[in-house]
Amino acid sequence: MRLQRNRRITPVRLATASAALALILSACGDDGDDESTDDAAQQAAGDDDGDDSDPEEVELRFSWWGSDSRHEETQEIIDLFEEEHPHISIVPDFTDWGSYWDRLATSTAGGDAPDIMTQEERYMTDYALRDQLLDLNEVSDVLDLSEIDELALGGGEIDGGLYAVATGVNAFTVVANTQVFDDAGVDLPDDTAWTWDDFYDIVGEIAENSDAYGLQPEGSNEAGLKVYARQRGEALYDADGSFGFSPQTLAGFWQGLLDAVEAGHAPDATEVMEFEGPDTSLVATDDGAMGFWWTNQLGALDGVAEGELELLRMPGEFEHQQPGMYLKPAMFYSISSQTEHPEEAAMFVDFLLNDVRAAEIMLTDRGLPANLRVRDEISTLLPETEKQVSDFMAEIAPDLADPPPPPPHGAGEIPDILTRIWEEVLFEQVSPDDGAQQFIDEGSAAIGG
Amino acid sequence: MATTDLTAQIAARRKERQRRSRPRRILIHLGLISFGLVMLYPLLWMLASSFKPTEVIFREPGLLPSALAPGNYVEGWNALRNPFHHYIINSTIVVAGSVVGNLLACSMAAYAFARLTFFGKRTFFAIMLGSIMLPIHVVIVPQYILFSSLDWINTFYPLIVPKFLAVDAFFIFLMVQFIRGLPRELDDSARIDGCGHFRIYWKIIMPLCTPALATTAIFTFIWTWNDFFSQLVFLTDPDMATVPLALRQFVDSQGQTSWGPLFAMSVIALGPVFGFFLAGQRYLVRGIATTGIK
Amino acid sequence: MPSTGRAPTAVNEHAPPTHRPPRPRRKKSMLQRRENRAAYLFLAPWFVGLAVVTIGPITASLVLSFTDYSLLESPNWVGTENYERMLGDSRLHNSLIVTFVYVFVSVPLQLALALALALVLDRGVRGLPIYRSVYYLPSLLGGSVAIAILWRLVFGTDGLINQVLGMFGFEDLPGWVGHPDYALGTLIVLNVWTFGSPMVIFLAGLRQIPTMYYEAAAVDGAGPLKRFFSITIPLLTPIIFFNLILQLINAFQTFSQAFIVSGGTGGPADSTMFYTLYLYLRGFSAFDMGYASALAWFLLLIIAGLTAVNFIASKYWVHYGDD
Known part of the structure; x- marks a missing residue:
């Protein structure tokens, strides 16, 4: 299945390929026409939908970077989420920090961005200002941010929109x-x-x-x-x-x-x-x-x-x-502006941020949780070094000045x-x-x- | 028969020479061995480190481990989402397809460039060479758009199909050089015997090109096995990951890299390539030298 | 340089004639048309690949080089702005110097070492397959993530090199890999270290030289030196030429080793900022893919120019069996 033996170049395939070629060239030649690549993306995505038998089924891709232990923990959280929302399946997409950005940039350019992506201060503004991220205010009915640390929340505010939520904080x-x-x-x-x-x-x-x-x-x-x-x-x-x-x-x-x-x-x-x-x-x-x-x-x-x-x-x-x-958001969760299922994507981000069970698996792997209630609830579970970090952060928090603004374009x-x-x-x-x-x-x- | 006399004569001369130069031969071997050790030091270090617990790898940089931790191999094999053989199988599929594709498609194109005269030959040859001169980083995005519109992302097609279309032009050039080194009398006489181009290609040139084919197979195997960037971009589904992608999953440049398991699996990952190289290099000695000329 | 690339005339009737009778000039006729057709058939897969997989992305990158493409937005046409920018880009100029030094030092060294060892190993040394494999092993590592660590281990402040030099009384040696004056040198060594690939190609080429040429020459009384210069070298020139072109193109495009050893920065202080590394950072880190595409096309011009020069020069020193 994975590798069909049919390697012949059929006329159909040839035609598709030539069409793709024309597409690339038109996308490049167009002067300021913002839609051509997006159209292609939607078209391609639309084809996917046609194959699904059950229209209720939603498939979302979630991307992050890290090493093996984070991959394992995140998969556990995904399993937990899927159990509760059987109609949503989350496809993982992970690699190490350096390669992550190459892959993200390429798939975004190809109109294939992951629905939910992990972002970082360094590139977040570039993605947000180029309209690749969803303004999370649009999904505020699903995504509850009321318990997120005020010191961390501002880190995702760019140009009046909220494009990213801190996963946790570091100093x-x-x-x-x-x-x-x-x-x-x-x-x-x-x-x-x-x-x-x-x-x-x-x-x-x-x-x-x-x-x-x-x-x-x-x-x-x-x-x-x-x-x-x-x-x-x-x-x-x-x-x-x-x-x-x-x-x-x-x-x-x-x-x-x-x-x-x-x-x-x-x-x-x-x-x-x-x-x-x-x-x-x-x-x-x-x-x-x-x-x-x-x-x-x-x-x-x-x-x-x-x-x-x-x-x-x-x-x-x-x-x-x-x-x-200052407290720096360790990383951010963002939702792609290309996603077709912003509601479901927001549900998943909400789960990652606000569900104690998710936090109990993740602990401080993505920074000390940005959700203050969750941070409190997991504090007893932390192993020694993480406890040390958590205590340190609690100690310095009262003295901190205003957090720095998100970095510019x-x-x-x-x-x-x-x-x-x-x-x-x-x-x-x-x-x-x-x-x-x-x-x-x-x-x-x-x-x- | 003249040949037999000649062979005996040469064999005798060779034996005589060998007897005379034993000290020199030992010297050559000594040189080759010490050079080999220098070459191998980093690899030996990696091998040694793969048996050390991660915490001591950078504390005890010597070759000999003070404590053996074969656990790295067990841990590394099972640490990722799938057991490590899953990634080896994925890589093997990609590599096998690539090797077959390159051998067929590149040798055919090479035959045309080396032996046939046709309209536009020089232009096409220049285009062929030119096509490998652009760095992958600027063509990867258009390629991604292309394969994405074919719905080929997260399949092995983008990695294999191009090989069947002779996109690895290096190997065309390699085989052109080898074929042009073969005496032309061979195909001329075959042509007189009434052989068509396909028969000449398949029955005469290909067998004589065994060293070139072996070289192509070996390099395709190694380069594909180690290729990271295109596999990173075209295979985002972790279950489709290949060995290089899997190895990266041990790395965390900002946090704790699992060095022990990483080195252990890097050693494992060398196995198939080295095995293929050992198998393939046997064919480097066959060729015109032993098949002879009619 | 011998006057002919072919073997000396031999007494043995099995040796091929030195000069082929001139092939009858065929009329531009049906025969030629048939050969055309055969050629295009053999090239069919390549043509399809060219049309479908190769030309599209290459053309796209050419078009993009005249735009402000950021990867994240649709491109806007900016004319030749990207190319004009290259004139005043001092980091680009630095990367050109780094790359040229690397190419012109490491390629000859690597090829010479590869050829020398291929010749030694081709003499029928006992245990040949073992040596060949051992020398080839480093090349198998490719762009492995472990390379960065291994290289620090050899060329670091407390690395192998300094320990060995320390035994000979050298003291206060710098860490080679982390020093702006020497880091490029260590990458050159890294490239030379992986001489296994050209070596194997040389070996394959040596194996393809018909032994009867040597036997015939031996009977003629030609000494080993004469045989080397009048048979081995001339018949190996196509392969030497191939390796030269291959390593030249590869060296200009060197990326992964520099990327891994410097942690993607081209450091220390831009001393290992190779052209393609710079191009990559512009495209993927600064979201300046339009400029990166222009850089790529400029690189293509450089490589193509050098390759063309080599092809022209090759007429004077490369000998094909089918001349």
């Missing part, structure tokens, strides 16, 4: 390996009081009193910059979608890291390049005291590390104008630009000051155009 912060602290004879700091100067002093102290490094320098994660800028009353992106920080801020952020590298308190540039995700990082291999990580990566770090890991607030939270840390390129220029700074090809200016110039072009 970008400092992870400390207590074993390395102990070996160096350094006490864990009071993270409600430490300044950036304190932070780098501790980094130096550890490096000088032990074999381990004090810090894994991370200058390419925009979240670190975001926190640093917010502490100074600035922002990575303003509400109007342009950069909201001065070059001095970025240069200062990089300079601190660079000084630690040059003093030998942190690994040198080539070693920094060799870290591959959490598994090989300094805190995971007990070779360094501190690193910057998302809270949901604690589990991965902890799985490798022998020393106890501790979550600390970012330094300088109470040093300047306001705390800089074109923001998908910003991480690459930031990474590249940070690498140039790290290898001393440009000074932090020049690099910061260069980032603002190149980045502005990306998000402006």
Whole structure:
């Protein structure tokens, strides 16, 4: 069935193919005609419907990224949902983070987007502003958002519409390996009081009193910059979608890291390049005291590390104008504007967000649940590291300032630009000051155009 | 008969040479072996790591594991949605179709380009070569639209049917080069005997092209087995996933990658390709050298 | 370079004649028409593939290169804007340099190594299949996700290379794979490391040379060196030529190894930003498929130009059995 042996090119097939060809060309040649590709999609989808014997049957495709454990959990949730809604079947579509976006872009371009898709800050705005996502206000009678954390809900509001709902939240912060602290004879700091100067002093102290490094320098994660800028009353992106920080801020952020590298308190540039995700990082291999990580990566770090890991607030939270840390939606659920069954798709998203049984399977795999009631109900079920994360988030929540706005159109390129220029700074090809200016110039072009 | 004398003469000379150069031969072998070890080091490391528990893989980067964890193989085999052999079977279907398709379609086209004169030959040859010069990333979206309108997404057709249409032009070019290396007297004499083009192609050229056909089969097998991008795009249903897609399911660049099972299954995934290579390379030695010329 | 690509005249009656009697010039007649028809029949699958699978997407990408196609919206015609943009795109210029360095260093190295080993292995070394397999194994890995890790292991700060060099007293060595000055070098080594493919093609080519040429030459008293230069090399030229073209096109399109080793960034600091990697990032990460298509067509022009030059040059050094 899967592979019919008939490989002959029948006239029918040939005709279909030529039609497809004409279609591609017409889609390309058309000047601003928005409908041609969509028409094709609807036509193709319409054919599918013709084959179904029972018109009540609804088939939805749900796409996400991740690794094997997430795939397994998600399938359990899907099974649960299908049991309750026998007329809806959910077809899974998953792969790893990197390939996910290639596949999503291609199938969206082909008019075949998954009905329900997982989105992320990086590309969400690009999809939303190009009319690929459904405004969830249109399905508000099915999708209940009343229990979703206000701090997280704003993250999906773009241009007056609600195009995505946060699955859960994370915070970008400092992870400390207590074993390395102990070996160096350094006490864990009071993270409600430490300044950036304190932070780098501790980094130096550890490096000088032990074999381990004090810090894994991370200058390419925009979240670190975001926190640093917010502490100074600035922002990575303003509400109007342009950069909201001065070059001095970025240069200062990089300079601190660079000084630690040059003093030998942190690994040198080539070693920094060799870290591959959490598994090989300094805190995971007990070779360094501190690193910057998302809270949901604690589990991965902890799985490798022998020393106890501790979550600390970012330094300088109470040093300047306001705390800089924020809750970042871990990922978003979005519904495709191409879907033919928005109601059913919304039912499934509602189930993922609001049903405790779904959350009991997923726990914090997609971030600490954005639904506050659900977050509360699963708190007793959490294994140790997840509990640690949940407690940490509860502790910092009262102090947080307003969440940052969703990133602007074109923001998908910003991480690459930031990474590249940070690498140039790290290898001393440009000074932090020049690099910061260069980032603002190149980045502005990306998000402006 | 003259040939027998000649053969004996050569054999004697060869034996004489061998006796004289034993130290040199040992030296050659030593060189070849140490070079092989350097070549293989990363693979040996992967093999060793596939037996280590995931937590220690990056703590103990040496070759010899301090603790053996054959559990990676069991875990990796069963960790995904389907047992791993499911993906191997999917890949095998795609690969088998591709190999057969390439062998037939490319050899036919190659025969025409190498041996026949026809109108537009040079132009078509240029178009054929040109068709492989565009990076896949800009043609994948139009291809997707094409196959999607044929309703071929989530079938193996988009991966196999093009091979039966000689879309892998590299192999046409490869076989053209091999066929052009064959003495033309062979088909000329066959033609005089009254053979048509199809008989010449099938009875004379193809048997003499065994090394080229074996090469084509081996490469098609390997490239298709490892091909990631088109399989990623055309097969979204996880039950249709092939081996490269399945291996990616162990990877989480932002979280915890199951390195142990990933390496274990990567080793497993090398098995079929290596097996095919071993089987196929036996045909690399046959060809005109042993079949002889009439 | 020998004057002829054919074997030396042999005493043995089994050797093929060096010069074929000129084929009778056929009239442009029924015979030719029949041959035309036969050729088109043999090419039929390819024609169908060209019309259905190949031409459509290729034409589409050409048309798209004159648009602002974003993948997510219908394209708008922008004329030659994308091509004009290429002139001022400094990252593109950097990627061209990276790619050219890679192509012109790694292709000759890889081919030379492949040919050398194919020749050594073709001498009837005992255990030939084992060596052949061992040398081929790395090529089987392809774009495996494990490559990134393996390469850091060999070329990292504490990697194999530095450990070996450390034994010889070298100290304070950099991590090669993570250094902007050396990262491209490690990718060149990675490409050379997978010399198995051209090696196998060379071996297949060597196997196709009729042994009787050698035997005849041996009887004639030609030494091994003479036999090598007057039989092996000339008869292998079509295969050398094929490998050259193949590796040239492949090297220009290098993507997956650079993508995997640099984690998709082309880093450190754009030092491994290959042309196709840049093209991919423009198309799929910046949703700038119109520009990416223009980049692709520019690449096609470069490759086609170089291939054409090679084809013209090949008339002077490639010898076909059917000349």
